[in-house]
Amino acid sequence: MITLYGVHRSRALRCIWALEEMGLAYRLVxxxxxxxxxxxxxxDAPFNTRSADFLALNPAGSxxxxxxxxxxxxxxxxxxxxxAQRHGGPIGAADPAEAARIAQWTLFAATEIEPRSHAILMNRVQLPPDQRSEAKVVDAIAALRRPFAVLEQVLAQGHPVGGRFTVADIALAETVRYAQPAPEAFEGAPHLKAWLAACQARPAYRTILARRDAEPAL
Ligand SMILES: N[C@@H](CCC(=O)N[C@@H](CS)C(=O)NCC(=O)O)C(=O)O
Structure with a gap:
């Protein structure tokens, strides 16, 4: 049995998305x-990222x-x-070259996209208004210009790996999503916008977003 620890309103969402796309049975704690x-x-605090039992699973507390x-x-x-490696299927790699390309785009998402897009999300949406910095948003948009131009070029040809939706799309879509509160970051990137809309229109994604919206916000 697969157990995933987390909530939908977190980076667990990208794993829940992958599990749903793969049609795997899992337990969400x-x-x-x-x-x-x-x-x-x-x-009386709920099980949380500082609970001793959780830190035993992940000392990083995330x-x-x-x-x-x-x-x-x-x-x-x-x-x-x-x-993807263990359960395969169409959203995993068909061969070692595809596995390497999936790793390539996953690392691109983690290093080139997420730190900048996350700064946009924090400073436009998640931080209390008095702690937000529009200067950080401007810097993040500027830093995303080159990686977004790379994605625009790649996605004009279709999916980044194997001509089909894979976990590379999930990694990229879930990190690019954090930049959506800054629509100006997507100017001049029509293929990136269309690809993101198509990813977010997938039935598995619609399902998990509905569950996320139903989750207590606290
Ligand atoms: N690079 C990590 C980041 C994980 C992370 O920062 N998770 C946040 C939620 S999105 C968290 O657990 N924060 C808990 C805390 O700071 O107490 C990953 O992708 O899993």
Missing amino acids: PVMQAFRLADPAAP IPVLEEDGVVLAESLAINLFL
Whole structure:
């Protein structure tokens, strides 16, 4: 049995998306981010990223964590690579060259996209208004210009790997999504916008977004 620790309103969403696309049975154990709780150590606090039992699974104290047949794994994108390798199917790699390309775009998402797009999400949406910095948004948009131009060129030809939707699309779509609160970052990138809309229109994604919206926000 696959167990995923996390909540939909977190980077666990990308793993839930992969699990749903693969049609795998899994158990989702809710683990709340500690920073969303007034007192994560309170006796009545929900299971959270500072709970001792969770830190035993992931000393980094972050969600998601996957557990399957004794394998305990943190890092959302590593989890998706593992799931794709172990359970295969069309969203995984057909051969070692595809596996390498999936790794390439997953690392591109983690290094070139996510730090910048996450800064946009934080400073346009998630931080309390008095802590937001529009200067950080401007810097992030500028830093995304080149990687977005790369994606625009690649996605004009179709999916990044194998001409079909794979876990590379999930890694890229879920990190590019964080930049959506800055529509100006997508100017001059019609293929990137169309590809993202198509990814987000997939039935599995619609399903998990509905579940995310139904999840208590705290
Ligand atoms: N690089 C990690 C980042 C994980 C991460 O930062 N998760 C956040 C939620 S999206 C978290 O668990 N924060 C908990 C905390 O700071 O207490 C991954 O992709 O899994």
